[in-house]
Amino acid sequence: MAVAFKIVVAIALAVSSLSALRALSRPETEPCDLLPPLIVAPALIAMAVLAELIAMPASTWSARLVGTNSLVCLTFIPLIGIGPLALLLLALRYGASSHPAVSGAAAGLAAGGIAAAFYASHCTDDSPLFVAIWYTMAVAILAIAGAFAARRVIHW
Numbered sequence: 225m226a227v228a229f230k231i232v233v234a235i236a237l238a239v240s241s242l243s244a245l246r247a248l249s250r251p252e253t254e255p256c257d258l259l260p261p262l263i264v265a266p267a268l269i270a271m272a273v274l275a276e277l278i279a280m281p282a283s284t285w286s287a288r289l290v291g292t293n294s295l296v297c298l299t300f301i302p303l304i305g306i307g308p309l310a311l312l313l314l315a316l317r318y319g320a321s322s323h324p325a326v327s328g329a330a331a332g333l334a335a336g337g338i339a340a341a342f343y344a345s346h347c348t349d350d351s352p353l354f355v356a357i358w359y360t361m362a363v364a365i366l367a368i369a370g371a372f373a374a375r376r377v378i379h380w
Contacts, residue, residue: 249319328374
């Protein structure tokens with residue numbers, strides 16, 4: 225069940241980010257209007273973390289948080305996501321985004337969601353605590369890279 229949960233959260237992030245990205249490719253879109261759908265994946269993780277903290281003894285929390293694959297996760301999610309991020313940034317060149325950095329960050333979130341979905345099927349660390357920390361940091365790397373790259377790539 226935990227493996228399926230990781231994949232569902234990653235897909236929810238990818239779908240909501242792709243939806244936001246599509247809207248951001250138009251000049252009339254305001255980024256603030258796109259926040260509600262983007263809250264779905266973090267809300268799912270927050271609820272799972274809360275449930276785990278309630279269900280598991282406090283003595284196991286640190287081991288579940290660190291896991292055994294934290295550095296692998298921080299390496300492979302960004303590596304898997306580089307290709308989708310590059311493709312999404314190239315697609316954004318054909319849009320008319322008036323918020324390039326925000327659009328790039330959304331592209332990074334979408335690429336991170338896609339990469340996390342693939343990585344989650346192979347990662348043996350299934351704790352929501354692990355996912356909340358390490359997957360989030362790995363996806364954030366792609367979002368930050370997307371924001372910086374978009375400033376140079378996206379213009380109209």
